[in-house]
Amino acid sequence: MKRARLSLFYLAGYLLPAGALLLLVPDVATKLLLSNRDYDDAPFRLAGILLIALGILIVQIIRHRIDALYRTTVVVRLFIAAGLAALYLMTMDPFFVVILLVVAVGIVFTATSLYLDRAERDHLG
Numbered sequence: 001m002k003r004a005r006l007s008l009f010y011l012a013g014y015l016l017p018a019g020a021l022l023l024l025v026p027d028v029a030t031k032l033l034l035s036n037r038d039y040d041d042a043p044f045r046l047a048g049i050l051l052i053a054l055g056i057l058i059v060q061i062i063r064h065r066i067d068a069l070y071r072t073t074v075v076v077r078l079f080i081a082a083g084l085a086a087l088y089l090m091t092m093d094p095f096f097v098v099i100l101l102v103v104a105v106g107i108v109f110t111a112t113s114l115y116l117d118r119a120e121r122d123h124l125g
Contacts, residue, residue, distance in 0.1 A: 014102055
C-alpha cells in the first residue's frame with residue numbers, strides 16, 4: 001500500500017493549509033477559491049476547524065500506516081464530492097467547483113494508487 005499511503009500526503013497537504021486559511025482569513029480563502037459571493041465568516045471558520053481536525057487524522061493515518069483506512073478516505077471524499085456538487089447547484093458559486101476539483105483529483109489519485117498497490121500485491125503473491 002505504498003502508493004496509496006503516498007497519495008494521502010496530497011490530502012493532508014490541502015486539508016491543513018485550507019483549514020488554516022478558512023479559520024484565520026475566511027474572506028481571503030473564499031476569494032482565492034474564486035467565490036463570487038460574500039458569506040458570513042463564522043461557518044467558514046467552523047469549516048476551517050473541521051478541515052484542520054480531518055487533516056490531523058489523515059496525518060496520523062499516514063504516520064501509523066493504517067492501511068485499513070485508506071479505502072475509507074476514498075469513500076468519505078466521494079460523499080464530500082457529492083455534497084460539494086449539490087452546494088454548487090444550489091448556489092452556482094464557482095468556489096464549490098474549485099474545491100470539488102481538488103477533492104476529485106485526490107479521489108482519483110488514491111483510488112488509482114489502491115488499485116495499483118493491490119495489483120502489485122496480487123502479482124507478487
